[in-house]
Amino acid sequence: MHYLDINALPPREGDSATRHEYRWGERAEVEVRKSHVLSNICMMYGVPPSYFNEQRSRILEGEDERDKAILRDYEASLEDSKEDEEDEEEG
Structure with missing residues (x-):
């Protein structure tokens, strides 16, 4: 169980940088x-x-x-x- 889930998102058109999405993890949902x-x-x-x-x-x-x-x-x-x-x- 994690506090934070991090998912890689596809780069935007014309941008080579990797983007990430941060969401509450299972542990955070329970404890925070x-x-x-x-x-x-x-x-x-x-x-x-x-x-x-x-x-x-x-x-x-x-x-x-x-x-x-x-x-x-x-x-x-x-x-x-x-x-x-x-x-x-x-x-």
Whole structure:
């Protein structure tokens, strides 16, 4: 079992470079919550989950209810923080 599956893709027309596709491996599907990965990346880059709309949608449309709840809680905490900052600026 692997964390990451790497597949070689055919080169694009006029390009000799080999391209690769990276996907979650079987082990990552079992051990790693996608919502945790997304929220950590968002924290690192200082952007909301909506910045990564495709990945966010996959989580929210997926079957893992716990992952959905984690992502929704994270987004709610961002909204709360934003409101607190606005209140401080006004006050």
